[in-house]
Amino acid sequence: MNKYYMSSLLAVFALAAVAYFGSMGLPWLFGILLPYAAVVVFVLGFARKVMGWARSPVPFRITTTSGQQQSLPWIQQARIDNPSSTVGVIVRMALEVLTFRSLFRNTRMKLHDGGKFSYNLEIFLWVGALAFHYAFLTTLVRHTRFFFEPTPLCIQFLENADSFFRFEIIYDFIQFGLPGIYVSGLVLFAAAVYLFLRRLFVSNVRYISLASDYFPLFLIIGIAFTGILMRYFTKVDITAIKELTMGLITLKALTFQVPEGISALFYIHLFFVSVLLVYFPFSKLMHMGGVFLSPTRNMTGNTRQVRHTNPWNPPVKVHTYEAYEDEYREKMIEAGLPVEKMPEPKVEKPTEEEKKE
Amino acid sequence: MSDETPKPDELFGKIDYRTPAKGWMDTPVNIRKGMYCYASNPKSVKNLGLPNARAWNPLEDDWKLPENWQQILHEGFKERLDKFRSIKIFMDICVRCGACADKCHFFIGTGDPKNMPVLRAELLRSIYRNDFTPTGKIFGRLAGARPMTLEVLKEWWYYLFQCSECRRCSVYCPYGIDTAEITIFGRELLNLIGLNIDWIATPVSNCYNTGNHLGIQPHAFKDMLNFFVEDIEEITGIHVEPQYNKKGADILFITPSGDVFADPGTYTCMGYMLLFHYLKEKYGLDVTWSTYASEGGNFGFFTSHETMKRLNAKMYNEARRLGVKWILGGECGHMWRVISQYMDTMNGPADFLETPVNPITGTRFENAASTKMVHIAEFTADLIRHGKLELDPGRNDNKIISFHDSCNPSRGMGMFDEPRYVIKNVANNFYDMPANTIREQTFCCGSGSGLNAGEDMELRMAGGLPRANAVKHVHETYGVNMLACVCAIDRAALPTSMEYWVPDVDVTGVHELVANALILPGEQDRTTDLRGEPLPGMEDADEG
Numbered sequence: 001m002n003k004y005y006m007s008s009l010l011a012v013f014a015l016a017a018v019a020y021f022g023s024m025g026l027p028w029l030f031g032i033l034l035p036y037a038a039v040v041v042f043v044l045g046f047a048r049k050v051m052g053w054a055r056s057p058v059p060f061r062i063t064t065t066s067g068q069q070q071s072l073p074w075i076q077q078a079r080i081d082n083p084s085s086t087v088g089v090i091v092r093m094a095l096e097v098l099t100f101r102s103l104f105r106n107t108r109m110k111l112h113d114g115g116k117f118s119y120n121l122e123i124f125l126w127v128g129a130l131a132f133h134y135a136f137l138t139t140l141v142r143h144t145r146f147f148f149e150p151t152p153l154c155i156q157f158l159e160n161a162d163s164f165f166r167f168e169i170i171y172d173f174i175q176f177g178l179p180g181i182y183v184s185g186l187v188l189f190a191a192a193v194y195l196f197l198r199r200l201f202v203s204n205v206r207y208i209s210l211a212s213d214y215f216p217l218f219l220i221i222g223i224a225f226t227g228i229l230m231r232y233f234t235k236v237d238i239t240a241i242k243e244l245t246m247g248l249i250t251l252k253a254l255t256f257q258v259p260e261g262i263s264a265l266f267y268i269h270l271f272f273v274s275v276l277l278v279y280f281p282f283s284k285l286m287h288m289g290g291v292f293l294s295p296t297r298n299m300t301g302n303t304r305q306v307r308h309t310n311p312w313n314p315p316v317k318v319h320t321y322e323a324y325e326d327e328y329r330e331k332m333i334e335a336g337l338p339v340e341k342m343p344e345p346k347v348e349k350p351t352e353e354e355k356k357e
Numbered sequence: 358m359s360d361e362t363p364k365p366d367e368l369f370g371k372i373d374y375r376t377p378a379k380g381w382m383d384t385p386v387n388i389r390k391g392m393y394c395y396a397s398n399p400k401s402v403k404n405l406g407l408p409n410a411r412a413w414n415p416l417e418d419d420w421k422l423p424e425n426w427q428q429i430l431h432e433g434f435k436e437r438l439d440k441f442r443s444i445k446i447f448m449d450i451c452v453r454c455g456a457c458a459d460k461c462h463f464f465i466g467t468g469d470p471k472n473m474p475v476l477r478a479e480l481l482r483s484i485y486r487n488d489f490t491p492t493g494k495i496f497g498r499l500a501g502a503r504p505m506t507l508e509v510l511k512e513w514w515y516y517l518f519q520c521s522e523c524r525r526c527s528v529y530c531p532y533g534i535d536t537a538e539i540t541i542f543g544r545e546l547l548n549l550i551g552l553n554i555d556w557i558a559t560p561v562s563n564c565y566n567t568g569n570h571l572g573i574q575p576h577a578f579k580d581m582l583n584f585f586v587e588d589i590e591e592i593t594g595i596h597v598e599p600q601y602n603k604k605g606a607d608i609l610f611i612t613p614s615g616d617v618f619a620d621p622g623t624y625t626c627m628g629y630m631l632l633f634h635y636l637k638e639k640y641g642l643d644v645t646w647s648t649y650a651s652e653g654g655n656f657g658f659f660t661s662h663e664t665m666k667r668l669n670a671k672m673y674n675e676a677r678r679l680g681v682k683w684i685l686g687g688e689c690g691h692m693w694r695v696i697s698q699y700m701d702t703m704n705g706p707a708d709f710l711e712t713p714v715n716p717i718t719g720t721r722f723e724n725a726a727s728t729k730m731v732h733i734a735e736f737t738a739d740l741i742r743h744g745k746l747e748l749d750p751g752r753n754d755n756k757i758i759s760f761h762d763s764c765n766p767s768r769g770m771g772m773f774d775e776p777r778y779v780i781k782n783v784a785n786n787f788y789d790m791p792a793n794t795i796r797e798q799t800f801c802c803g804s805g806s807g808l809n810a811g812e813d814m815e816l817r818m819a820g821g822l823p824r825a826n827a828v829k830h831v832h833e834t835y836g837v838n839m840l841a842c843v844c845a846i847d848r849a850a851l852p853t854s855m856e857y858w859v860p861d862v863d864v865t866g867v868h869e870l871v872a873n874a875l876i877l878p879g880e881q882d883r884t885t886d887l888r889g890e891p892l893p894g895m896e897d898a899d900e901g
Contacts, residue, residue: 324567
């Protein structure tokens, strides 16, 4: 039993309970005020965090050079993994952001009998992460249909592509069919569960995991789960929900009139999303913004070719050559090393005996 | 190696990858003999004017810290968050995916979970959250925050000196989080309250005074190179004449002082001397050494940014004083990280130098257009490519060679093909190690970043295991008996590690191999290599 994931799980259940009971008495709070507040906190918090990062300078260009440098003309440079041009950096960043390239390199260390190590490609984390993020993105984009009337064509295309898989039984006697199944929602749910199980069962990962790693995962699993429930298993009043969401986007909801007939499940779903938005800027989820600013990836590696300037570059105390020579001049002369300054000829003081004479 | 260091199979048997039952925040640090370096000599710290010099012992309870040490650390942390975007971002965005966990050679060699890069960083992040983030302040441990205590400080010190800043983990991190930068930052904080290690502080102090880590004074530096002159004459019949502090030379040559001091680096040093002699005789190349800038390495880099800058300044200062055209740098790892990613920014612009052009081949080193400093592997590769060196690779035929990519020229520069090209042209038997252990995925020798002391031998051997294991593989598969590298710390550390893990493999610098193969004008019939060992086919030749 791990207190970190238990506390996170309980927190998410508590949030669900809050939304369930709260929405009965205060639908406007959960349907209108909190979503608005959440969006404001998200936007401001996100911007504040990113601007906070941007405020700190990048004093040195310390890129991770993951490939052959640009060097002699006959040596093939790794233009993407060790870029020396802006185009190279853009491609490198695009691959990082869109395909998680660095993560794709992941290997797993294994110690074999006989004392040999192997480091083989381990792509499951990469697959899981990619599935998770793309499913999330698709789901998110798909949901913009709630904020347009009529639904734009491009969103409809996306929905059709997403729901290419249909489950229908059409007989004379039985006519049964689920609405088009959105692959994205199921993949999102499955990938988030995978990422959780990975944290639970891979001992190293369990050891490093904090409550703040489990909490957002449970929250997202909760969002996906309530979404799936609403779409496939319980009837929700989609017209009323769309009326609410259209009201939110057009600011008509500021009258705080909530349409009738919206189920508690929807409020739980919406509350989870609101909590996620509020939580986002204060958590590790900010990797979404940070990945663009990561100094080891978003700069060129040609540090010897183009000078990078450091806005704070204080003068330091240096042991100068002059001081060095002063210290070692005689030894240097004796060893036949060139010096800048020959010592002044010594004025020979007469010794005691000489004085007597 | 001290008697207390466990035998290889004992050390191997000790590795345990199972995670402890207790969480890491509840597992107090156990500072163990063989795994840490001695505290710094206060004299060295004082000589550099660094804060809080005092005698202290890591094994004692009382570290004799300044009274307000927590405040010093807090303010130091804050100041650096405002100075380094990297640190600020790295503190915030780690998602603890665990991709880095098994990439660290110290983790692989010890199984200690706090050697997983992510946890090493969490040691600092936990304090960051507590001191600087609202969630950390409100939720405390649930948000992964904890207050700074003496226990935590000791943990910092112990594990920040179990990271060799090799950056292997950074290659795999989806956000490019660079543990080396975090370690550098953490060590800089520790430096504020005088928690340095002597293997770093004393070389830094030496280097500040004499120009090199070993404290070699100018006349002695010349004497040491003169020994090599004699050895070279004995082996090749050629009398080389290195030049020192020569004004108006074309090129200033700087290499780590380790190569002047200890085998097998000394053979690499002889290699440079022979190469320069050859180029002078044949093409009139005018290279000078400097006794003032007689250190390529920079242990200041392992202390603080300021100390690094203070030591590094000598390179450009000396180049300016001597009026050379550009600087050539020898084989060294962290030296090249400093040159590649810091020097020009800290101590440049070097507008008093020219964009390096190889006067023999006419090649302009565009990639060094701003720092004006060329790596000798680039330089030699260019010479070979243009057919400017007369070589007999057969002289290296008794060596079956593999190449160890040193961390810093790999992940802080990207120099992979140049040294391989040179080796393949001066020797006939070359085999790379498995792909996931070389180039940008290379493993540290286990002793980088100032950890190559004697007292932490167990740590070094454990950290050296992954590299040695890959060498063992090519040793068993191809009969590799010589490990080439371009790093002075490697040349100091790998022989010990090889003797420990793969006893039949020796270590060499690339330019030792070059000099063995180089056919010098007017040389005598060479019967031995630079080490005085018989050349292939000369095993029965008379010794004199």
